[in-house]
Amino acid sequence: MRAMTYRGPGRVRVEEKPIPPLEHPNDAIVRVTCAAICGSDLHLYHGMMPDLRVGHTFGHEFVGTVHAVGSSVEHLQPGDRVMVPFNICCGSCFFCARGLYSNCHNVNPNASAVGGIYGYSHTCGGYDGGQAEFVRVPFADVGPTKIPEWMDEEDAVLLTDACPTGYFGAQLGDIREGDVVIVFGAGPVGLFAAKSSWLMGAGRVIVVDHIDYRLEYARRFANAETVNFTQVDDIVQWAKETTEFLGADVCIEAVGAEADGAFFQHLTAAKLKLQGGSPVALNWCIDSVRKGGNVSVVGAFGPLYSAVKFGDAMNKGLTIRTNQCPVKRQWPRLFEHVRNGVLKPSEIVTHRVPLDDIAEGYHIMSNKLDGCIKPLVYPNGKH
Amino acid sequence: MAYTREKPRLTPPVEELRRTIPGWGVDLDRANRPSVPKEKFEETGAHWDVPEQQPEHWPREKSTEHRFVTPVFGTAQPLRGVSGAIRRYAYTFSEGRTAHWLLLLIGDRVDIIESRIEALTKGQPDNPITETGVLAEFKDSAFRTRFGQHRADLKHQPLDLLLWAVPYVALAGCLYMLAQRRPARRAMR
Numbered sequence: 001m002r003a004m005t006y007r008g009p010g011r012v013r014v015e016e017k018p019i020p021p022l023e024h025p026n027d028a029i030v031r032v033t034c035a036a037i038c039g040s041d042l043h044l045y046h047g048m049m050p051d052l053r054v055g056h057t058f059g060h061e062f063v064g065t066v067h068a069v070g071s072s073v074e075h076l077q078p079g080d081r082v083m084v085p086f087n088i089c090c091g092s093c094f095f096c097a098r099g100l101y102s103n104c105h106n107v108n109p110n111a112s113a114v115g116g117i118y119g120y121s122h123t124c125g126g127y128d129g130g131q132a133e134f135v136r137v138p139f140a141d142v143g144p145t146k147i148p149e150w151m152d153e154e155d156a157v158l159l160t161d162a163c164p165t166g167y168f169g170a171q172l173g174d175i176r177e178g179d180v181v182i183v184f185g186a187g188p189v190g191l192f193a194a195k196s197s198w199l200m201g202a203g204r205v206i207v208v209d210h211i212d213y214r215l216e217y218a219r220r221f222a223n224a225e226t227v228n229f230t231q232v233d234d235i236v237q238w239a240k241e242t243t244e245f246l247g248a249d250v251c252i253e254a255v256g257a258e259a260d261g262a263f264f265q266h267l268t269a270a271k272l273k274l275q276g277g278s279p280v281a282l283n284w285c286i287d288s289v290r291k292g293g294n295v296s297v298v299g300a301f302g303p304l305y306s307a308v309k310f311g312d313a314m315n316k317g318l319t320i321r322t323n324q325c326p327v328k329r330q331w332p333r334l335f336e337h338v339r340n341g342v343l344k345p346s347e348i349v350t351h352r353v354p355l356d357d358i359a360e361g362y363h364i365m366s367n368k369l370d371g372c373i374k375p376l377v378y379p380n381g382k383h
Numbered sequence: 384m385a386y387t388r389e390k391p392r393l394t395p396p397v398e399e400l401r402r403t404i405p406g407w408g409v410d411l412d413r414a415n416r417p418s419v420p421k422e423k424f425e426e427t428g429a430h431w432d433v434p435e436q437q438p439e440h441w442p443r444e445k446s447t448e449h450r451f452v453t454p455v456f457g458t459a460q461p462l463r464g465v466s467g468a469i470r471r472y473a474y475t476f477s478e479g480r481t482a483h484w485l486l487l488l489i490g491d492r493v494d495i496i497e498s499r500i501e502a503l504t505k506g507q508p509d510n511p512i513t514e515t516g517v518l519a520e521f522k523d524s525a526f527r528t529r530f531g532q533h534r535a536d537l538k539h540q541p542l543d544l545l546l547w548a549v550p551y552v553a554l555a556g557c558l559y560m561l562a563q564r565r566p567a568r569r570a571m572r
Binding site: 092212330 | 390391395421423432433438443459474481509516533539546
């Protein structure tokens with residue numbers, strides 16, 4: 001089969017690999033029909049995640065058709081069209097039993113601090129991902145679900161991570177009616193977080209980024225106010241002034257490890273890898289939220305330490321809530337929202353690339369060229 | 384002047400929000416929020432109490448913070464070579480130790496060197512033009528689209544280029560120095 005493979009920071013190529021075998025009785029092998037490049041794939045692409053091995057196939061957002069199933073699989077059969085959450089989860093450990101599927105304890109021997117994620121390095125379990133023609137899907141009776149007949153494939157692929165993560169980020173903010181919400185980051189997750197904040201009753205939603213075309217998208221897609229932080233003297237001061245010096249009720253960090261806006265932080269984290277991630281946006285969240293407010297963090301960071309302003313967080317009595325999104329748990333409600341037209345996830349898709357051109361897809365996404373928000377990858381070259 | 388107990392009026396009235404924002408407030412009720420409360424017991428699809436153990440075809444590295452190799456694990460890219468030895472050593476430290484992560488990062492860099500050499504010997508050398516996707520810059524004038532956006536990253540993109548070039552410049556420098564030393568040795572003989 002053909003699969004995208006990592007060749008070092010900033011380099012990927014398509015190689016021939018064997019079709020993955022069934023390794024466990026509850027495995028399925030899925031023929032991928034559509035995958036996506038996620039903003040968090042860029043942290044891998046830039047070599048920021050430890051134990052990222054050359055030859056690794058990325059891709060934790062994908063949908064496809066079941067090709068083969070293991071002997072104990074009961075809920076799926078070959079030919080089923082399935083969407084697969086980015087979390088690999090057993091369904092029976094302490095954490096899965098409590099609905100914390102992203103924290104599953106039975107799928108990642110390499111680390112106890114993170115669960116299993118498709119195509120996200122050996123730190124996340126060493127599973128090849130879905131930017132390929134085929135992918136191994138463990139615990140096929142727990143994670144994947146059949147794509148409803150009425151659901152568009154591109155909506156389905158965005159429901160495997162980006163859309164649920166943004167929706168989850170708004171929930172972590174514990175938004176109450178009339179709250180002022182500031183979302184840092186106008187990438188796919190930030191856009192969905194902004195949109196979801198309205199669903200939860202926000203009174204004002206402000207999106208902060210440094211790229212004008214993304215902010216324009218935020219205004220159009222998420223009905224948000226926007227501010228380009230390079231166009232104000234000090235984004236924290238701006239946040240205070242726009243809230244009558246109270247601060248926002250909720251700040252959502254939807255940027256993660258490669259946040260820009262403070263050169264030293266960006267250099268030490270994104271370029272020199274001396275931090276787990278650049279905490280620029282996280283620190284702005286801490287500074288911009290009001291005392292006693294909530295900071296929701298859904299941006300992905302590496303496992304090393306980061307220079308976070310924890311003293312301010314403590315002194316302000318903040319509630320900081322975080323997690324990788326337990327996708328499976330969001331689906332029933334999000335399916336309703338998609339079916340009712342409240343959400344149309346595929347509206348953020350800007351690029352569609354065949355697998356053979358994936359290196360160019362990564363370059364465009366990484367450099368934010370050509371108005372790129374969300375690129376999809378088609379292994380069979382067609383869309 | 385003093386701050387008062389009332390929250391400043393910062394938002395439009397609810398009626399206006401409901402009228403102008405599609406879906407406003409449909410999840411206002413916490414009962415509609417799937418991740419509230421944080422921990423919730425629900426049907427997971429698992430039809431086992433304890434999952435079966437996946438066979439281990441080679442000694443699988445694991446975190447010291449796990450009692451055993453988990454019932455299911457990834458089998459992609461097993462440890463190999465010098466990078467594999469570094470990584471295996473890294474896994475003798477807990478995730479709480481900086482040494483664990485720094486050794487893994489070093490292993491990653493060594494892996495790249497090993498893989499480049501291996502690719503070369505297999506006749507599938509790495510191609511910096513196609514693998515970086517840089518040709519996308521010239522399609523649909525993509526190069527130009529980074530300008531006029533007030534982007535913060537434009538200021539340090541030359542640094543990216545420099546960091547990318549450092550290994551190649553160093554390699555070229557080493558080759559040049561080697562080439563300079565050989566004629567000198569021959570002359571001494």
